[in-house]
Amino acid sequence: MNDFKALSEAVNKGDNKTALVEVQKSLDAGSSAEEILNKGLITAMNEVGDKFSKGLIFVPQMLRSAKTMQECTNLLQPFFQEGDITSKGKVLIGTVKGDLHDIGKNLVSMMLEGAGFTITDLGVDIPPEKFVEKTKEVKPDIIGLSALLSTTMPAMAQTIEALQKAGLRDQVKIIIGGAPVTEKYAQQINADSYAPDAGSAVNKAKALLGIS
Amino acid sequence: MKSSEVPGFRPRLKVLNREQVLAIHSAALEILEKTGFKMEHPGALRMLLNAGCKVSGQDWVRLPVKLVEDALRSAPRQIDLYDQKGNKTMPLVNGNYFYGTGSDATFTVDIETGQRRRSTLKDAANFARLIDGLENMDFAMSMSNPVDAPIEDIYVYVFAEMIKNTNKPIVCIADSGRDIAKIYQIACQVVGSEEALQQKPFILNYSEAISPLRFPENVMERLIFCAEKKIPVCLPSGSNAGGGAPITLAGAMALGIAENLIGLVVHQLAGKGSPFLFGPNVSTLDMKSTIVSYGCPEWSLTQAALADMRDELYGLPIWAYAGATDAKLMDAQAGAEAMFSIVTAMLSRANLIHDVGFLEYGSTSSLEMVTMANELVAMSRFFTAGITVNEETMALEAIERVATGAPGSIFLMDDHTFEHFMQAQFLPKLLDRSRYDSWEQSGSFDLYKRCNIEAKRILSEQQVEPKSTEVLKGIEQILQMR
Numbered sequence: 001m002n003d004f005k006a007l008s009e010a011v012n013k014g015d016n017k018t019a020l021v022e023v024q025k026s027l028d029a030g031s032s033a034e035e036i037l038n039k040g041l042i043t044a045m046n047e048v049g050d051k052f053s054k055g056l057i058f059v060p061q062m063l064r065s066a067k068t069m070q071e072c073t074n075l076l077q078p079f080f081q082e083g084d085i086t087s088k089g090k091v092l093i094g095t096v097k098g099d100l101h102d103i104g105k106n107l108v109s110m111m112l113e114g115a116g117f118t119i120t121d122l123g124v125d126i127p128p129e130k131f132v133e134k135t136k137e138v139k140p141d142i143i144g145l146s147a148l149l150s151t152t153m154p155a156m157a158q159t160i161e162a163l164q165k166a167g168l169r170d171q172v173k174i175i176i177g178g179a180p181v182t183e184k185y186a187q188q189i190n191a192d193s194y195a196p197d198a199g200s201a202v203n204k205a206k207a208l209l210g211i212s
Numbered sequence: 213m214k215s216s217e218v219p220g221f222r223p224r225l226k227v228l229n230r231e232q233v234l235a236i237h238s239a240a241l242e243i244l245e246k247t248g249f250k251m252e253h254p255g256a257l258r259m260l261l262n263a264g265c266k267v268s269g270q271d272w273v274r275l276p277v278k279l280v281e282d283a284l285r286s287a288p289r290q291i292d293l294y295d296q297k298g299n300k301t302m303p304l305v306n307g308n309y310f311y312g313t314g315s316d317a318t319f320t321v322d323i324e325t326g327q328r329r330r331s332t333l334k335d336a337a338n339f340a341r342l343i344d345g346l347e348n349m350d351f352a353m354s355m356s357n358p359v360d361a362p363i364e365d366i367y368v369y370v371f372a373e374m375i376k377n378t379n380k381p382i383v384c385i386a387d388s389g390r391d392i393a394k395i396y397q398i399a400c401q402v403v404g405s406e407e408a409l410q411q412k413p414f415i416l417n418y419s420e421a422i423s424p425l426r427f428p429e430n431v432m433e434r435l436i437f438c439a440e441k442k443i444p445v446c447l448p449s450g451s452n453a454g455g456g457a458p459i460t461l462a463g464a465m466a467l468g469i470a471e472n473l474i475g476l477v478v479h480q481l482a483g484k485g486s487p488f489l490f491g492p493n494v495s496t497l498d499m500k501s502t503i504v505s506y507g508c509p510e511w512s513l514t515q516a517a518l519a520d521m522r523d524e525l526y527g528l529p530i531w532a533y534a535g536a537t538d539a540k541l542m543d544a545q546a547g548a549e550a551m552f553s554i555v556t557a558m559l560s561r562a563n564l565i566h567d568v569g570f571l572e573y574g575s576t577s578s579l580e581m582v583t584m585a586n587e588l589v590a591m592s593r594f595f596t597a598g599i600t601v602n603e604e605t606m607a608l609e610a611i612e613r614v615a616t617g618a619p620g621s622i623f624l625m626d627d628h629t630f631e632h633f634m635q636a637q638f639l640p641k642l643l644d645r646s647r648y649d650s651w652e653q654s655g656s657f658d659l660y661k662r663c664n665i666e667a668k669r670i671l672s673e674q675q676v677e678p679k680s681t682e683v684l685k686g687i688e689q690i691l692q693m694r
Contacts, residue, residue, distance in 0.1 A: 055500055058500055059499050059500065059502055060459075060499060100422055100426065100428050101422060103455055103456065104502075107502060149387075150316070150318070150357045150363065150366065151363060151364070151366065151387045153363070154363055179318070179575070180318050180357060182318070182330070184330075197501065197502060198502060
């Protein structure tokens with residue numbers, strides 16, 4: 001019986017060296033990759049996320065934990081079996097057309113990844129057509145749209161319209177965020193959700209997909 | 213007897229020594245020469261290339277020190293901003309400091325209901341009118357990102373509202389070359405011609421590059437437009453410690469200064485001798501909420517440091533912030549944070565000081581907060597003036613009169629008091645010093661409530677000299693242009 005206590009502690013501390021050693025030990029002891037991921041890494045990251053949302057730890061500590069988890073997941077990659085559930089869901093994310101700001105979007109990506117989502121990050125200044133094209137290709141569960149400027153907010157609406165026209169709107173959930181964005185605006189442009197910060201983006205994403 | 217003046221000293225804040233100044237400057241130059249930057253405006257890229265920069269890949273530029281030196285030499289050491297009637301009210305030079313509002317708040321605290329709600333054009337109008345009526349506020353910014361203006365012309369609309377509601381100088385923002393041209397057209401109509409605006413500019417354009425080291429096309433378009441038209445401009449990037457820049461303040465400053473120097477070089481290549489207000493925005497990214505803080509000591513510290521760098525090295529007037537807070541209400545935190553930045557900005561002699569009146573890390577504007585800040589500036593001004601030391605203020609004769617005079621002699625009765633009290637004391641208007649009973653009798657109001665009443669009074673009573681019908685018609689035409 002492996003309780004992954006040492007692994008969990010290492011992820012919590014963001015101690016990647018110890019975490020990698022612990023993952024290897026668990027593999028050697030016969031734990032499956034899926035078990036290590038779900039019972040070890042994701043459980044630990046949930047604790048980290050919880051501490052973060054309670055204001056007990058700071059962003060760089062949370063990100064270090066997420067990075068530790070990522071390295072561990074990479075180590076596990078070859079050991080996953082077909083049929084293993086290794087992702088909470090797929091997220092396609094990008095800063096909308098005309099906007100070149102990416103700090104917020106990158107932070108959201110990191111946090112979603114830490115929470116077990118698979119991220120496809122398109123980058124900045126992404127036109128609606130590109131979101132449509134990539135949605136067809138990646139088949140995400142969630143699309144995240146980011147804008148820092150009030151002048152680029154309309155590009156969020158245009159992106160959602162484009163997805164609608166392409167017949168893809170009903171296949172995805174859409175979360176928007178960024179400094180000028182409000183809950184009301186999200187409703188206006190037919191987004192499913194609005195996240196005021198990176199921490200709540202994770203919670204909203206989980207809520208949209210009905211997972212805890 | 214002629215009174216002899218003792219050489220005076222005015223309180224002055226210094227936070228860097230010369231070695232530190234030179235070290236941060238060298239680091240900035242190293243960023244320009246070794247790291248380089250991304251210049252996405254083809255015209256600016258061409259100018260830099262012709263001037264001797266090395267370009268690698270499509271748009272990655274490395275900039276030789278000599279260009280920085282040339283730009284620092286050709287940029288004017290003094291920028292004079294005028295009010296809309298042609299009076300020189302803001303000579304940005306040496307130890308002069310001027311305060312004003314900020315741009316683009318998504319929300320405002322409604323002055324009637326006290327509720328936070330989306331900003332509107334009417335709010336831009338109200339803030340401009342309030343600024344017009346406050347004696348310690350020197351320039352207006354929109355304070356509003358109005359929900360009720362066409363988004364592609366949002367900055368033109370708020371500019372028009374400001375023009376209609378104040379005659380003080382205006383710091384304006386724009387999105388691209390297209391809307392800055394419309395704003396420019398309106399400004400020219402207000403003063404009569406392009407030449408008049410060039411001679412007595414009343415606008416300054418605020419624009420931002422993206423940290424780290426990215427110069428988008430639309431941002432450079434505005435910068436070049438202003439350089440060519442000789443409109444004063446500033447280009448602080450958001451090199452906030454931990455966000456756009458490294459977490460340590462020295463590195464964040466080096467990066468922000470490097471970015472500013474790039475802007476300055478392009479600006480001077482596009483319009484040699486055009487006015488450029490120097491200075492990055494180096495606040496911090498909060499490590500819990502990831503907001504950019506408007507109440508932190510770091511921002512005040514980095515702009516004090518920038519003032520030292522100006523004095524030691526750059527010689528250009530600088531851009532700064534003060535009078536804002538991260539608090540959601542105009543509460544004790546708001547007062548503490550506002551005062552901290554207001555007094556330190558003044559003590560370090562930052563030249564153009566914006567963002568007065570922001571709550572919620574710049575997302576919400578408050579008319580009451582601006583009104584309070586007006587008084588905090590007055591208080592700081594009193595402190596910064598120092599103590600006048602001469603025979604008259606030493607008052608030895610008054611001391612002798614009262615000490616040796618008839619029984620019952622008091623300073624309050626002495627002519628010296630009558631003659632000097634208006635200058636010798638700071639006389640607050642909103643900060644309450646009344647005795648308890650009279651405070652209670654007049655409603656037991658706190659400072660927020662008193663500021664609310666005062667702001668409402670100014671908004672209803674302030675007579676803003678109106679623009680001519682011709683100018684107003686011109687503005688309408690420009691707003692209708694698509």
